[in-house]
Amino acid sequence: MSLYQYKGKSMPQRIVLTIIQTVILATSGWILFGGEETLNSWWGWTLGPGNGSRQLMLLILYMIVYIRMMFTIYYLLKRSIHWEEAFSIPFAFGLYYIGFSLFSLTTAEAITIWDGMIVLLFLAGSWVNTFSEWKRDQWKKRPENKGKVYDEGLFKYSTHINYFGDVLWVTALALLTRNPWALLIPLLLICLFVFYNIPMLDRHLEEKYGKDFVEYQKKSKKLVPFIY
DSSP states (O other), rough: OOHHHOOOOOOHHHHHHHHHHHHHHHHHHHTTTTHHHHHOOOHHOOOOOOOOHHHHHHHHHHHHHHHHHIIIIIIIBBBOOHHHHHHHHHHHHHHHHHHHHHHHHOOOOOOOOHHHHHHHHHHHHHHHHHHHHHHHHHHSSSGGGGGOOOGGGHHHHHHTTHHHHHHHHHHHHHHHHTOOOHHHHHHHHHIIIIIIIHHHHHHHHHHHHHHHHHHHHHHHHSTTTTOO
């Protein structure tokens, strides 16, 4: 519960998190553009060169994720970051960057209009996640809203709409690899949200806002708008 209770800059943790994220992003770029031969020789794998256009598309999308993460860490996230988070958060994103990069090397399929639709899904998920949190941040800055539950904007449709955005863009990256096994990663993310993050955060919010949060939950879905 202490994960959500304390505010603070915790700048050393944020810097360490940023450094690790940057190294992981650079590693994914190496994997996408030439690293497969080294990995094959190290581990005895049979990774192929993939498709250059697909690899470039993935790397660009990774960079968008990276920029949004930096915006969240240094601007939107007001609570302190614990040392375990400074290492666990990059681990999760390493699973995305490196995992999806490896999966993408198993196919040489050319880019099609289907991939363009997947990119739109990625952009939609990214917008849902970052825009919803930015609007909440702006709302909380107003003095008259202090101590109130934010149930406006996209959060009107889901108590954890930002998590739903995460599910969308991670699923899009999985689909872009053209490897069905990559879908295990967003499935794992959904399980993490449903069975760990959401219950923990809900307990914290109910303790903080009391019956106001309980009433808000009755009017909103938990994760997927209009469904769950």
